[in-house]
Amino acid sequence: MCGIIGFIDRTKSRMDGSSIKAALSLMNERGSGDGAGYAAYGIYPDYADYYALHVFFDNMAESKTKVDELLQQWGKIVHQEEIPTTPQPGIKKVHTPWRYFFKPSEDLMAGRMASENDVVTYIVMEVNANVKGATIFSSGKNMGVFKASGWPEDVANFYMIENYKGYIWLAHNRYPTNSPGWWGGAHPFNLLNWSVVHNGEITSYGTNQRYVEGYGYKCTALTDTEVVAYLFDLLGRQHELSHEMVVRALAPPFWDDIDRMPAKEANLNKAIRLTYGSALMNGPFAIVVGTDDGIVGFTDRIKLRPS
Amino acid sequence: MTLGSVPPKFKVSIDRDQCMDCGRCIENCSYGVYRREGDKILIESRKCTACLRCVAMCPRDAITLTEKPVDYRSHPVWTREVREDIINQARSGKIILSGMGNARDLPIIYDRLLLDACQVTNPSIDPLREPMELRTYIGKKPSRLKFRKTESGDVELETKLAPNLKLDTPIMIGHMSFGAISLNSQLSMAKAAAERGTYMGTGEGGLHKALYPYQDHMIVQVASGRFGVNIDYLERGAAIEIKIGQGAKPGIGGHLPGEKVNEEVSRTRMIPLGSDAISPAPHHDIYSIEDLVQLIRSLKEATEWRKPVFVKIAAVHNVSSIAAGIARSSADAVVIDGFRGGTGAAPKVFRDHVGIPIEAAISSVDQKLRDQGVRNEISIIASGGIRSSADLAKSIALGADAVYIGTAALVSLGCRVCGNCYRNLCPWGIATQRPDLVSRLDPEQGAVQVSNLIKGWTLELSELMGAAGINSIESLRGNRDRLRGYMLDEGMLEILDVLPAGA
Amino acid sequence: MLGQRFIGDGLRGNARIIINGVPGGDLGMFMSGPTCIIHGNAEHAPGNTMDSGMLVIHGSAGDAVAHSMRGGTVFVKNNIGYRGGIHMKQYEVEARPILVVGGTAHSFLGEYMAGGLVLVLGIGKEKAMTDRGIGSGIHGGEIIVRGEVDDYLLGVGAKKFKFTENDLERIAPIIKNFCEQFGYDPAEFLDTNYTRIGPASSRPFASKYVWE
Ligand code: SF4
Ligand code: SF4
8 A cells, every 4th residue: 555645736836845745744654664755847947958867876886887878878968966865764875866967969869769758768778677786767857756765754854855846746655565665666656757656556567568568668667657657658658649548548448338438439449448458557556647747647447446 | 910909999898787778879889889789789899989979878877988908018118109100100101190189298388377366465356246358359459549639629539440350258269160070060159159259260161051140250261272262251251261270280281081071061162072172281372471461462352351361370480470470461360379279180290299389379479579569460369279268368368369269169069089080970970971970969059068168268267357456358468477387497487478486 | 554463352243354464463363253354464373262254364374373263264375384273173063163274384283173174275385284293182173285295294193084075075165265265266276186184083192191
């Protein structure tokens, strides 16, 4: 069981992280102190055009050199620094959180990749699958994920999230059931501007995983939630489906409902189920997905998990 | 005959105290094991095939049948079978034919795969109360959808869907031709398929008139012999299947012995009475993948692109590359037939030694299609040795869209897998054209039995899915995460992309 | 026209199609009724699995001409490729496929043939057939070749039979029709100088196998 909270300010005016911290702390009983995290949009206005890559490094020598090289090969690092933290008694700092502000170079894209987003996706997959001791856990623009193993309040204090101002905040308090309590396993999961917090378990994970891996995504986080971020990226960004259609693909209506719909609507829903059957998510879940333009929330098809 | 005879395979005996002398065993045995002499029923055990018809019909349970009453000196290398085959060939100098599927005692991968169930962390679903969706569509699916906004601002689907078969359960009945089996068996299965909302294959023997009422549930086959194939036949079928090969005998053709080509069979196949119906090994208009592409297109053209076209291949070593080639054509489904697939008759050396297990084939085909980004281009139908709902569930979890059952359907009609289908003497009225034997199988009753089997498996599949917390078959498909291997070696686990039990 | 495939594919009725040029593969496949006149050569497998109707090819044709044809007529003015008439089959009298080749045919003519007639006239050739494997696996129907056929050209299961006056009477209407289509004088073909090849048995493979 886990706790999920999402805030959005529709006027896009930014609020700092103190209120989400307070709200999540109230939900301590739904977690185990094993992991918590926050995603905030609008926090890096000075670097709004750059990809903000948040990375956990296990060692600053070898792993970081490899990531630096890869980034330089594909583009330009305009700024980098350790993500500021303050020690907390409840948190053992097993990784060094780092951030890069990065821009893919245009000429390389022209050759092998179709867009900047494809380059960044490639880099994230490459690092997470093949660079030992490095995990990119946030890769959107003007947004960032902050997460660690520990109680929500400790994690918030560790990252000093009250110092960030965002117009969308997502938060998650974790009770891990199917993955070790390493930091990379805490929510939110992120790819580009998609951030996912999730409560429950995805029984279709194997199917969803095989599906996205066929498109070059690599599931490396040892937990089912990351696949949701990749499903959103594949359907929402690559296939250009609207958020509504993505949700419809992931949690489609039942066939008997579809059979009762008017012909045109039925045909649309049938097409979604035929095309995106492998993206259908099964099992008990409530999911909130953050993007730069809003929050999408949905639950499993038979409400096994309240949201 | 210096070689003499080999020991009988079975010994039949009657408990004379129990026997009421009703004579049913004599009437029922088409192999001529029993005969009456005076007031005694005599038994010629050597003729017995263990079809068990007499045992099933004896009102007194008076008949006992023992396998291998006289055996050879046991030897791990020189088995009875090996010795007898040599004796047979020393005598005949011919190729040995045998019936039914691969009979070698090789490990069955299905039996070494275990399914998953939920405990605590997520609720299992009770299929009695909650919706459980098994509906399956067979055919090409778009790899992505495109929408457009109408002038009024509504979202409209731009992508067109290719024709798909809609199955209420992912179990179909595979191709067994009229000729190889009786019309009553085909009728039984066709009625059952229609009732269960699924499909059955015609086999390569054409479509008998009596099956026309079920044509919407029939997949018409086009094999190398092109028996019974004309435009009318193609138009009647719900889908068309090109048979390239079959698991029991990959790489070779087949022939229906002339004895089985009676009036009706000859009319349906459109061949002369009593002549062998020979299917050459290859289709002689297909010598390459390009030719196959052309045949698929001509079938599509002939039926105005309204029907899905399947291609059936035997699971051979490079099955995944072949399937990937087929996926790139206009074919809608690939049927993969594993090396345990049944058949009326196949050269034994092929039946037992050529091809690979269906489990490995499903797994590598699904993987290859995904690697090449063409999985949605084609459905995967698995066949060859699917014996239970567990095999079905495991096939789907490995990546199949649906399965074909063959032998299992025949067993539901009474077949006891005696392996003598080629003799036209099937005492259950299945693999025979002899009218007195055929009439033993009542299509109404047969349909109930086949339908019951499909229903039972379907219920079990729903339960298995519910226990795994899955309420839609799409989420089981390719969900290898919910399988674990038990006593499978590392190489096989890797091919299956399945973790070992405990991991 | 050049290379358009599947002309007349699955077509029914008694349409008349005139093709000026070279049609693509599978001309007249599954065709049932129509007549196609082709002023040019034809590609791979014209008359494939044809039911009835007629193809008249004023030229040559590729491999597997009349593959699995069950009825109707295919006339080819010049030569055909490999495996012509393969697996042609026949059911009852009205469905009897006929393939007539004016020139010659490559190997495996009438392979696995199960019915119907293949006639090779060898017009302009010293010998009508010089390629091997004639009628290999034949178990029904007949292959009639103008003049002598060397024994070594016969395939497994094929056998030569005497061509009689009776046979001539049977095929005379076909020869006349062929000549009419292409403007030949039928008189020069109406004699008994033919070789008739048929199956040695209607069960050519029966002796190859033994049961377990
Ligand atoms: S069927 Fe049974 S009871 Fe009847 S004669 Fe045979 S052995 Fe005896
Ligand atoms: S179908 Fe074949 S194996 Fe089954 S009982 Fe009949 S003859 Fe025996």
